[in-house]
Amino acid sequence: MSIGIISNMLSKQMSFVDEAKENIKLAYKEDNRPWVVGYSGGKDSTVVVQLVFEALNEMPKEELHKKVYVISSDTLVETPLIINSINQTLRRIQDEALKRNLPIETYKVKPEIEKSFWVNIIGKGYPTPNQQFRWCTDRLKIDPANQFIMDKVSSFGEVIMVLGVREDESATRGNVIRSHTVDGKTFMRHSTLSNAYVYAPIRSFSLDDVWNYLLNHQSPWGDDNSDLHRLYQDSNSGECPLVIDKNIKESAGSCGNSRFGCWVCTVVNEDKALTGFIQSGHDWMKPLLDFRNWLSGIRDDRTKRMRYRMNGQIYYKEVKIEEIDGVNYVLIPKKSSRAKQLIKMTEFEIITKDDLKAYIAQNNIDLSLPEDQKILVTYEEETLDGQQVTKYAQLGLGPFTMEARKEILTKLLQVQKGLVHPEDPHYELISVEELKAIRKIWFKKGDWEDQVPAIFNEVMGYSLDWEIDDRPLFDKEQISDLELLADQYKVDIKVIKKLISIEKDYAGYKVRRGLMDEIGKALKQDYLHL
Secondary structure, eight states: OOHHHHHHHHHTTSOHHHHHHHHHHHHHHTOSOOEEEEOOSSHHHHHHHHHHHHHHHHSOGGGOOSOEEEEEEOOSSBOHHHHHHHHHHHHHHHHHHHHTTOOEEEEEEOOOGGGSHHIIIIITOOOOOOSSOOHHIIIIIIHHHHHHHHHHHHHHSOEEEEOOOOGGGOHHHHHHHHHTOOTTOSSEEOSSSTTEEEEOTTTTOOHHHHHHHHHHSOOTTSOOHHHHHHHHHTSSOOOOOOOOOGGGHHHHOOSTTOTTSBTTOOSSSSOHHHHHHHHTTOGGGHHHHHHHHHHHHTTTOGGGBOSSOTTSOOOEEEEEEEEETTEEEEEEOOBTTBOOEEEEGGGSEEEEHHHHHHHHHHTTOOTTSSOOOOEEEEEEEEOTTSOEEEEEEEEOOOSBOHHHHHHHHHHHHHHHHHOOOSSOTTOOSSOHHHHHHHHHHHHHTTOTTOHHHHHHHHHHSSOOOOOGGGSOSSOHHHHHHHHHHHHHTTOOHHHHHHHHHHHHHHTTOSSOTTHHHHHHHHHOOGGGOO
């Protein structure tokens, strides 16, 4: 008899809670595949973890034949109060599971330091995430969770992901759940991870069902679900789910309006999460909101961004020309928090694509520096009817400039120094490990003056135990001499620094496989060959 038929029979005789627990017990006993339960700290995932915990606790011990892993995602930029609550809850779940001899283990998954939010932005210069370039979800949430899942797949062959997704949460979410469902089957096949399946025990719960359960059933590990309810009462925000599927991450939406997302979320125009906390009396978080708003505001500032991509590629962004009262204006469209701009065309240098290289060389323009030279590039394009039309474009934007990265790091450390977390005196916005990773990246990018320790010392007033191996190769006088020589022979100093850094990385290896490829990449960047 299928679980669906049993479910229909049970629903006529028992409450929705008892029915959910009976279904969980049947699903648990169906096979030997371990479960991975996603816990975000929000209402839906709390219901799932609590129901699973209670169901297993009611089962005979001889039937508890497989592990249940409860995992939470820590992006390293979680809203401070929430991550403290999640940490506490994970400890309580683990302790209570041990007391009751339940096969439940808790884990917190984090991004690799080299992929963290601050290492990507401050180290590599990634622009802050927005709706069109939402790189954060993959690197900070999906990849760490998937790595944990695949580790279990390699050990057990297959795993079941248990998630707090509900059909009535949104029309999009409901459609996604239904599209992955096979009639008569308990588990949905994961759309991107092989040998992983999804189980949604509260998929039919309404919002009222969720709160009725949480407020009328005491947490078995001692949390107060009324506290969770109060968090939601302060605003109309929802939870930020544990996203494990790149194909459906868009249906999860951004978490900027959520109390359970990242405090520095720039995907939304207004961060209602931090604002809600501050309005609820947590004034100490005001500096976080101010910093987040500033960081979001500089994203499309052309003086903060290089005019080529990380790989050196040049690209063009077409602009429209508007004539107003006989005067031609360049239209810069509204984007995120940036208002629409109209700039007189006479303020731009208008250069053809063929003449751009000579113009940059003659004017000694460095496209990686903050100055925006206001260049308009023109080119001819053929329309569908064979007509030639003149198009105008600006140089596209790439990573944050080194100057902008230093500014971001300085401001972030200033906020960290002045922040007083009422529950965690050791709370930090950026970790020592991230600072050291940023230092290494900057060094490879030509920061031989070793400015990460200098910035840290100046802001924080003390020094960290920096790695000796990462000290600069040259002192300031030697760097100055090298820059003069590069200028004399018209060689790009950034390329010289890059080549020396490559040589340092490969020094000492008997077989230096890949060395020529790295040198080739350094010499073939677009901006060198306009």
